[in-house]
Amino acid sequence: MPTFLLPCLAFALVSFGLVLNARGRNMIYLISRSITQGPAGGLISLGRRRARLLCFICCARRSGSPRCLFAVPYAYDALRLSGRGVFAVVGLAGVEAQRPARRSR
Secondary structure, eight states, X not given: OOXXXXXXXXXXXXXXXXXXXXXXXXXXXXHHHHHHHHHHHHHHHHHHHHXXXXXXXXXXXXXXXXXXXXXXXXXXXXXXXXXHHHHHXXXXXXXXXXXXXXXXX
């Protein structure tokens, strides 16, 4: 599998899950549309929402959004490790400051 396909599939899966979320405003819109205009109106609105989702996924993929989403854990690890390094340096400086000064003869 090409390396660019995995981020694209993950992004599509998350986006699809957000659309299918029963508490989302898209589902409330579709339910109200189905109640007022019947099942045909609901299906037409569902088709439009799915086409819009597909367009959004394609545009996001072209703009490099999945790369940014998958880079976040690595950026977090880099920040966490650099913070550990800073604490180590500050701690060693504190230990050095606590040592008694040596007397010269």
